[in-house]
Amino acid sequence: MKKYVVFMLLLFLLLNSPVYSAPSTPNISSEAAIVIDANTGKILFEKNINKKLAPASTTKIMTGILAIEMGDLSKNVIIDKETPLGIIGSHIALEPGEILTFEDLLYALLIQSANDSAKAIAINLSGSVEEFAKLMNKKAKELGAKNTHFVNPHGLDEENHFSTAYDLAIIAKYAMKNDTFRNIVNNYKYKIEKTNKKDVPRYLKSQNKLMYSNEEINVDGNYIPIKYSGANGIKTGFTDNARYCLVSSAKRGEQELIAVVLKASNMKALYTDTHNLLNFGFDNFYTNKIAYERQFIKNVKVENGDKAFVTTVIDKNLSAIIPKGTNSNIETKLNLPDKLKAPIPKGRVIGNIEYLIDGKTLGTANIIAAIEVNQKPLPAVIDSKSNNFILKKWWSWPIVLFLIWRSYISVRRYKKRKKRKRRKATFVYSKKI
Known part of the structure; x- marks a missing residue:
């Protein structure tokens, strides 16, 4: 009877013990996607993360990094004649001769996703779009983005302009460590005051709907707002070739995640995939301080x-x-x-x-x-208080023997000198007699 009771107890404990099972992976419809821990860079989920794709305006993350690291935000910039030429897509209608602060151009770049602002920043810092692209590629390689090549600062479709979900994630991870960049992308509105060419202010608004939109999407069978709890950036993108792209960031408590979605088929699919990625990270992992x-x-x-x-x-x-x-x-x-x-x-x-x-x-x-340890000085052979020999260590004996030997030699030399003097004195005295 006792064995039966013990057996049933063990069976009960076994059946009711919590067993860890791997989390189910998120359903992602987009061409490529990734979610990483923003602090460590650990990959939590991946799909085609090294596939080279058009990044569209997520390119502007790199442009923003260089603008902050190389530029002076308080500086006034005079827009040249070349900047407005050939600009399509999102812009803030910059005019030749218009004067704006570098900071205004940076906000227009990262919030409004203004292509003319991107071009103005590139020309201001490097003299040309081509030279600025070289700096972008150099920085990308420094950050470990090995499958990225930029041709322009705005992300409009061009041959040989590409990146990957993984590369954009590590570029974004680096960018979010910069307080200026982080503060800008954490906003979705900005106002540029009147300029010498514009009589009214410009009101900018981000296309990153994770920050504010109540428009609903279907996530796991539930219709919920696009706005995501804890969202704090980063950058959207769209071109005919790239389709819908988003590099996003969200923080809850000590845990912060970065997600990248490339080539989503439509806007709702973009945000559904992003929600699924971020939910997967927050639901299945936690940040723990281990040291x-x-x-x-x-x-x-x-x-x-x-x-x-x-x-x-x-x-x-x-x-x-x-x-x-x-x-x-x-x-x-x-x-x-x-x-x-x-x-x-x-x-x-x-x-x-x-x-x-x-x-x-x-x-x-x-x-x-935690502390400094200096080399120990040579120990004294003679105790200064008692004038007695300290011979507790083996290496004290050679020192003592050396001193005795030197004393013996000195005494012998002294006796010899004294003996020679006596002989010389006797010789001189005998000679006088």
């Missing part, structure tokens, strides 16, 4: 130091994105020597610590010296 700056690790022995050990700590805060429902504990792998030799400056990297879950690396942090 803290100045967190104590251990004391490491130090040879020949003025301190017996050095205290080691972690050099920075470290967060990781972790699947919800996992029963595995976070494991650590410590790479730290058993002992060190002085001197050790404060802040020196001693080793590192790796955090893992289910054998996969979540993140790595450096371990540094």
